Amino acid sequence: MSAASSTHPAGPDGTADRPAPAAFAAPSRGPHAARYVFFGLVFLMYVISYGDRAALSIALPALGKEFSLTPVEMGWVSSSFLWSYFLLNLPSTIVLDMVGARLVGSVAVALWSCAMLLGGMVQNISQFLMTRVLLGVGEAPTFGVGATVVRNWALPKERGSVMTVLLTGMQLGLAGGTIAGAYLIALFGWRLEFILLGVIGLVWAVVWWLVYRNPDAGVLRQPRTPISVGEVRALFRSRSFFGILAVQCTQNYLNFLVMSWMPLYLIHELQVDVTGSGTRTALCYLAAAAGAVVVGRVAERIVFRRHLHPPRRRFIVAACVTGAASIGLLPHFHTMTPILLVLSFSLCCLIAANGANTALLTDLVEDGSRIGAVTGVTLTFSNSLGLLAPIVTGYIVSYTGRFDIAWYMCAAALVVAGMLSIVLVERPIVMKSGA
Template identity: 30%
Template sequence: MVQTQKIGKSTSVAAQASKARVLIAVMLFVTVVINYMDRANLSIAMPAIADEMDLSKAQQGLLLSAFGWTYAALQIPGGWLVDRIPPRLLYPACLILWSVATAFMGVIGGFVALIALRLLVGVFEAPAYPINNRVATAWYPERERATVIGFYTSGQFIGLALLTPFLSWLQSVLSWHWVFIVTGTIGAIWGAVWYAFYREPRDSRANDAEIDLIRDGGGLVDLVDEQQPERPAVTRNDVATVLGRRKLWGIYLGQFCLTSTLWFFLTWFPTYLVEYRDMDYIKSGFLASLPFVAALVGVLFSGVFSDFLLRKGVSLGVARKGPIIVGLLLTVAMIGANFTDSTAMVIVFLSIAFFGNGLASITWSLVSALAPERLLGLTGGMFNFIGNLSSIATPIVIGLLVTDDSFAPGFVYMTVVTAVGIASYVLLVGRVERVRS
C-alpha cells in the first residue's frame, strides 16, 4: 500500500512538473555546436593555410595541437573555477573571449600569430565541458542525465556535419580568413544570449514540482547556491582523492583513448581527404561530414538506450559502460582504411568508427555517477585534462608518423590507442558507484 502511494505521488509530481529543463538542454546543445565549430574550423582551413605558408606536416601538426596545450593544461584550474563561479557568469565570459580570439585568427596572418591565438582559444574553452557537466548534474535527475548528455554532446557532431560543408564552401568562395571571422562572430553573439537566459533551477521558471522531480531523482538542484558560504580551498586530500582512485583513473585513461579518435577527425581528417585522397575542398567538405552524421546517430542512440536500460532495472554499470565499450570496439574499424583504395570504402570504415565514437561518448555520465559530490568540478577537470591530452598527442604523433605518400601509420596508431581504451573500461572502472572523498 505504501509503495502504491509513493508511485502515485511520483506520477502526480511528474505530471505537474514544468519543463524548464528542456530549454536548458537546448542551450547546452547550441553551446556545444559553437564550441566544436571553433575547435574544428582550423582543420577545414589547414590545407589552404599550409599551402599559403608552405608548412611541413610537422608544422601542421604543431599548429593543430596548439589548442590542446592550453586547453588540457587548464582543465584543473577550469574545474576549480566551475566550482566557484556560477555558469551564468563563467560561460558567457568564456564564450565571448574564445570567440574574439577565433575571429582574430582570420585577421592576423602568420604562423606564429596563428599558434598564439589558437593557444588563447584553448585557454578560454578549458572550462566549457566541466560547466556542461555541472549544469547537467544540477538540472537533471539521474534517469534523464545520460539522455541529456547524449543530446548536447550530439551538438558537436550535428554542428560539424552541417557546418563543415558550409565552411568549406565559404573558404572556396572567399578565403580561409572568413572561416574564423564568421565562426568567431557567431560565438560572441551566443555568449550574450546565454547570459540573458540561463538561470539555476531555483531561480528559473521551473515550478516546485519540477524542482522536486529533479532533486528526488538525484539532481543536485542546490549545487549552485549564492547564499552558501564560501567554499574551502582545494586541499591535498581533495587532489589525492581525484588522483588516487582506480575507478577514476579508469575513466581518465578511457577518455584519453576515446577523444583521440575525435581529435583525429577534428584535426587531420580534412587534410587526409584533400592530400591523400585528392579531393577538392567542396567534395572533401561533403564527404568529411558523413562520419559526423554517423557519430550523431551513435551519440543520440547511446544516451537514450543507456537511460532506457537504467529504467528497465539494468545496473548502472552495464547501462553506462556497455555503450562505451561497444562503441570503442566499433572504432577499431578505422584500421580498414589501410586496406582499400576505394574512397567510398574509406568513408564507410571511418563512418563506422565514428559511429562507435559517438556511441561511446556518454562518458560524462560516469563522471556524474562516480565523482565525489563536493569535487564534481575538480574531478571533471581532471577527467577532461587527461582526456584532452589527446588533443596534443594526436595531431603531433600523426604528423610525425605519416609521410607524404602514406597515412597508414596514423590509422595504426589510432587503433592501438582505442584498444587501450577498451582495456581501461573493462579492467579499471569496475562497479559504478560514487567515490567518497
C-alpha cells in the first residue's frame, strides 16, 4: 500500500483515522547518495546567509559611529534588507517552482554576495542602504530553495530532523559571522568583513551550479505554471496553514530581533566591548545549534514512536515555541551566566521550532510542486512582521533605555502561537479552488 493511501489508527491525541497526505510520500526519485551532498550545500548556504546578516549586527556600533546614527536610525538600517526580502519572497519562489533550485540558488547567492562586496565599498549611509536592499533581493528565495531540496530529496521520516540540522546553519553562520566579524573589525575595520563574506558567497554559487541537479533533470515534463490566485485563496482557507503561519510569524519576529540587537544588548547589559560581545553572542548561537539538533531528534522519536502521522508534528512545534518564550525571563537577570543561559536555551528552542514547523508545512502541502511558492507565501507574511522587530526595538530602547518590553512582547506572542498550532493544525493543506 502506498504512503498516499495508507491509514493510521487514532493516536493518544485522539486523531481520527484518515489517509496520510500525498505530501508525506517519499521523494519522487527515492533515496540517493548525492542527497547528502545537496543537504550539505544547503547547510552552507544558510551559514553564509546568516553570516552576512550577522556582519551588520556586529558592525553596527562602528558603522553607527562612522555615519553618526541614532538608536532609531540603527534600527531602520538593521531592517533595511528586509524591505526587498519580504516583498520578493513570493515572486522569487514562484520562479523557483518553475525553473528549479539549481538556477535560482546560484543566481540568488551570487546576487547577495555582490551586495556584500559593494557594502564594504560605500561612502555614505544612502549607498549602504541600497546595498542592503540588494542583499534582500538575493536572499528572498533562500528558504524556498532549502524547502524544495528537502521535499525533493529527504525521506518522509527524516524531514524534520534534516530541516532542523540544516537550520542550525543559521546559528553557525551567526556565530561565525559575529565572532570573526568582531576580530576583523577590531583589526581591520568593518569594510573588510563585508568584502570577505561576499567572496565566500560567490564561491558557493559556482559550486552549487556545478554540483546540484534538479530531481527531474533530463526528464521531459510539462512546463510548470505559476501558482494561481485561486490556489492562494484556497491556501488561506486552510486552518492548518494559519496555525503554521502563526508560529512562523512569531518566531521570525524574535529571530530578527535577536539577530539585529543581541550584540548591542550584551554591550549594554554586561558592559563588554565589541570583541567580548561577539564572543559571547557566538557562544549562544553555537550552544543553541547543538541543542536544537538533539531536541529535534529526540522530539521526533517520541512523537512518531508508533507511526508517521504528519499533523502530530505540531506538538513538537508547540513545545519548542513555548520553550523559546523563556526569552521573557531576560529582564530579571543582569549578570553574564544567567543571561547567556537564557539566550542559549531560547534560541535552541527557536531553531527546533522553526525546523519542525517548516517540516510540518512540507509534510502537509499535498501538491509538492508548489512547495516553493507556499514557502514564499509563508515568508512574505512572516517577514512583514519580522522586519518590524529591529525598528520597534529601536524605538523601545530609545524611549525606555532598556530592552525589557521587547522581550516580554516576544514571550507572550510565542506562547499564543504554540496554542494556535495545537488547535488549528490537523488536516492536509489542499490548494484547489473550492477545497
